[in-house]
Amino acid sequence: MQALRRALRSLLAFFIDDGSLAGLVLGWLALLWIGIAQLELSRRWSALLLFLGLAAILGASALRRSRAR
Amino acid sequence: MSAATLHSLGPMLAAFLASLVEFVEALTVVLAVGAARGWRDALAGSAAALLLLLLLILALGPALSHIPLRAVQRVVGTLLLLFGLRWLRKAMLRSAGVLALHDENAAYAAQLQSWGQAQPAPGRHDTLALLASFKITLLEGLEVVFIVVAVAAGGPHLWIPASLGALAALLLVAALGVLLHRPLAHVPENTLKFGVGVLLTSFGSFWVGEGIGVHWPGDDWSLLGLVAGYLLVALLGVGLCRRAHASRAALPAR
Numbered sequence: 001m002q003a004l005r006r007a008l009r010s011l012l013a014f015f016i017d018d019g020s021l022a023g024l025v026l027g028w029l030a031l032l033w034i035g036i037a038q039l040e041l042s043r044r045w046s047a048l049l050l051f052l053g054l055a056a057i058l059g060a061s062a063l064r065r066s067r068a069r
Numbered sequence: 070m071s072a073a074t075l076h077s078l079g080p081m082l083a084a085f086l087a088s089l090v091e092f093v094e095a096l097t098v099v100l101a102v103g104a105a106r107g108w109r110d111a112l113a114g115s116a117a118a119l120l121l122l123l124l125l126i127l128a129l130g131p132a133l134s135h136i137p138l139r140a141v142q143r144v145v146g147t148l149l150l151l152f153g154l155r156w157l158r159k160a161m162l163r164s165a166g167v168l169a170l171h172d173e174n175a176a177y178a179a180q181l182q183s184w185g186q187a188q189p190a191p192g193r194h195d196t197l198a199l200l201a202s203f204k205i206t207l208l209e210g211l212e213v214v215f216i217v218v219a220v221a222a223g224g225p226h227l228w229i230p231a232s233l234g235a236l237a238a239l240l241l242v243a244a245l246g247v248l249l250h251r252p253l254a255h256v257p258e259n260t261l262k263f264g265v266g267v268l269l270t271s272f273g274s275f276w277v278g279e280g281i282g283v284h285w286p287g288d289d290w291s292l293l294g295l296v297a298g299y300l301l302v303a304l305l306g307v308g309l310c311r312r313a314h315a316s317r318a319a320l321p322a323r
Contacts, residue, residue, distance in 0.1 A: 014212060015151040021158065022151055029147060033281040046283045051295060054274060055302040058154055059309070062161045066310035067317050 021061040028053045077230040079292055080220040083268040084234030087216045090261050092242035095209040097173050099202050100246060101180030106198035114202030119239075122210040126232070129218060134225050142222050143280030149219035150273030157266025161303050163259045165310035171258055177251070213238075216269070222276045267303060271295035 016022040032050055035041035041049075095115075103111035133141055162168040217235050221227035275292050278285060285291040 010208075014215065015148055015155065017155050018158070021154060025151060025154065026147070029150075029277060029281065032283070036282045044284050044286060047278060047285050047291065050274060050278050050283055051298055054150070054154070054270075055298065058158060058270075058299075059302060059306045062158050062165075062306050062310050063313055065158075065162055066165060066167045066313040 018061060018065070020064075021057065024057045024061075025054065028057060077227065079268075079272070080223070080227045081230035081234040083220045083265065083272060084213075084217050084231040085238050086234075086261055087265045087269060088213045088235040088238035089242065090258060090265060091209040091212050091216075092238055093173065093258065095205050096242050096246045097177050098180055098205040100251065101177050102198050102201050104250075105181050106195050110195040110198040111202045114199040114204075115206040117199075118203045118206035118210055121207065122214055125211075125214055126217065129214070130225075130228055133218065138224065139280050141280075142276040145219050145222040146273050146276030146278070146280050148215070148273075149222070149269055150277055152215070152219070153266055153269030153271075153273045155266075156262050157270050157299070157303055160259055160263035160266050161306050161310060164263065164307045165314060167310055167314045173258070219276075220269070220272050222272075223279075263303065267296055267299045270299050274299075 028050075032041070032046055032053070036046050099111055099115050102114075159168065163170050213235050217228075217231045221231040271292055274295055275285065287294070
């Protein structure tokens with residue numbers, strides 16, 4: 001059980017080292033997916049929105065880490 | 070350059086560069102284990118891990134082709150995006166001086182010291198050395214397998230270019246390791262990670278976008294726009310992070 005937990009933690013660490021960055025990315029993707037599928041958000045604008053959102057999340061995450069002691 | 074060439078060259082380059090970084094890290098440990106405890110078991114451990122990874126690729130490839138492409142792009146694209154953003158964020162913080170740069174020479178010296186302390190009995194198999202080489206090759210190799218799977222998420226025709234990119238990186242690092250017998254400290258690791266982070270984030274965004282129904286203007290050509298966009302954001306981010314870190318460091322401790 002312990003070994004399985006350790007393996008899962010290592011697997012998770014492949015993708016996530018900052019939980020808030022990962023959470024925001026997943027949230028943004030989910031919002032866009034819902035927007036496109038349910039609210040008929042313009043598919044052309046959705047490409048720009050996807051990039052701008054992800055770029056802003058990346059910049060904010062790096063900046064927040066730089067301000068931390 | 071046609072869109073089809075871009076479609077094949079992009080994954081090949083991304084897989085090559087990302088795998089290069091991973092294999093350089095694995096080589097440092099394998100060299101230290103080999104130099105301290107003997108080459109036979111160090112190389113046997115790495116070879117066993119490579120064999121296991123090859124079997125994993127052979128099993129994963131056909132299995133993925135049975136899943137609808139959109140679903141693969143959604144799941145693998147999301148994972149690749151998280152993976153790429155993790156690399157890019159870390160490379161930005163290292164470039165800005167917030168995090169220390171990774172030093173292969175220092176890592177090699179530390180590994181060599183820890184492995185050189187207890188010598189195995191001569192003529193016997195050194196299980197510790199074998200396991201250490203196996204573990205590091207498997208761990209770094211798993212990341213390579215994921216990268217190959219992820220950058221090839223656009224379709225089965227991308228498996229070969231992505232695999233060739235990773236294989237070329239493996240052969241290059243192995244050849245340099247045999248020739249030099251020391252860690253590849255001159256490889257500009259953070260610059261590579263920065264570039265690879267930009268590439269993986271771009272591919273991740275592209276695949277996950279396709280998976281959730283985004284329309285990319287210019288189809289595959291928008292990958293170049295994503296690469297340029299993320300590169301610009303990351304470079305601007307480095308400047309902002311450097312300034313934020315310097316002003317934070319200048320504040321008196323509470």
